[in-house]
Amino acid sequence: MADGVKLEQQGIPTVTICSTAFSAAARVQAAARGLAALPIVEIPHPMHTASASLVEQRARDAAQTIAKALIEGADATARAEDAQQDQIEIDADPAAMQEYFFDQGWTDGLPVTPPVAESVAAMLAAAGRAHDATIGPIPPHMRVATLEKLAVNAVMAGCRPEYFPVVLAALEAALDDNVRLYGIQTATNTSSPLIIVNGPIVKTLKLNARGNVFGQGNRANATIGRALQLILRNIGGDLPGETDMATHGHAGKLTFCIAENEDESPWDPLHVERGFTRSDSTVTVIGGSSPQNVFTYGCETGEEVLEHFIGALTGLGHNNIIFPTGPLFVLSPEHAHTLARDGYNKERIKQRIFEKARIPLSRFAKRTVAGLRHRRARWFAEAGDAKHIGVADRPQDINIVVAGGAGIHSQFVPTSFSYEPVTRLIRAKE
């Protein structure tokens, strides 16, 4: 939609073609960018699996409507949202309050902490930056957030005030162009911004970097990740079925925040690899799908463990086949130490994955290969392997983090949309 709006603003009449399943979302997104009258022509859904003859038929069926829309444009039909007050008086009964929040569409489906004046003030006081600061625009509605609105969402997520600088840094990282947040939020894919926290702040805030790191039970992980999601919902306007068209979504769309287990890693942590020092506290954000467990039952050596990683990466259908974003591996400390003991550092692991995690093109349908040659053009131009598709265009596109507890499990996190992970310093209040 952004391109259509941009072209119309430069005086070029456009028509945007959408299948029926996504036309409503397209209209909402166009209106969010100020152009509710962006001409959109619907064609039947689905198009991806349609045969060549059906695609041609649909082009014939739509040609007249498209020509008409180019000449006549479209009426603005999008519904404008009602402006609301910044502060609202409601019934203080706890159950009634929660019902009010649900009715307003302010929550992610779970109850929230009521955003009352004292809590919002405490959050703002911990921000570590000027109260008139703004962050944004936040897609898909491209709204700019005041610090107060961000604080309200952090309160609702259940954050302690000292978590707020982490939330702000995560939001800033997510909004970097390299993360491609608009794509993450609006696509049918399951992607969600994954937050990885590094540095001394992990211990200060008692973030979980150990057992069950992707799971439940830690307030800092759960609420920092949830705060980012509530901000994307309430300020960005990221609404399932309206702008968020995920076919399935995943649990990481409620909260998706881990910390690196730097104490149990044999290697430099992620933020040091990315140019920061160990004493810096940072967040790194990348578009990630549900982690896939790699269970190395019976493996003893680093070589055997790595073979399992490569096996997990060479199945069909995961995001790192189609997207040039390299995969993320979240290694358990046991796996990291087994690999380190057997002579592997991060660079060697990445190099091995780059060289071995390749899938013969003969396993794919002809149409898929044609698509890969376009979408993974850098692979075909640079990797020197015309018969396979790799899971990363270059070894350095693969990312490795050590986190989790005891056990012979690691996580392959398929990544998508992001051109690369983005790391930001956490500016904690002094």
Add this chain to the structure above:
Amino acid sequence: MKPTIVFNPKPRQDIPALSAAERPAGLSGARVGFVDNSKQNADLFIGRLSELLRDEYGISPDVKVRKFAPKDELSGHELKELVKCAAVVQCYGD
């Protein structure tokens, strides 16, 4: 129970309303650009559509842009080429 004040987590809607571009009187002879967002079959659809618009409405099919990924935004260079056209068809959201 006594009322209480809560803060609204949503910002006020403050998006300035934009107008669409002025439309052409007709398409005969108009240079029309096409944007293929690289979704499956978008290239086929655009290929057939551009022929139909040429044969039945007299357009002159012009620059065709194919994105690397559907959610990529047009580059500055691509935009520069497209604004030379009289109209643009972009395809598609599925």
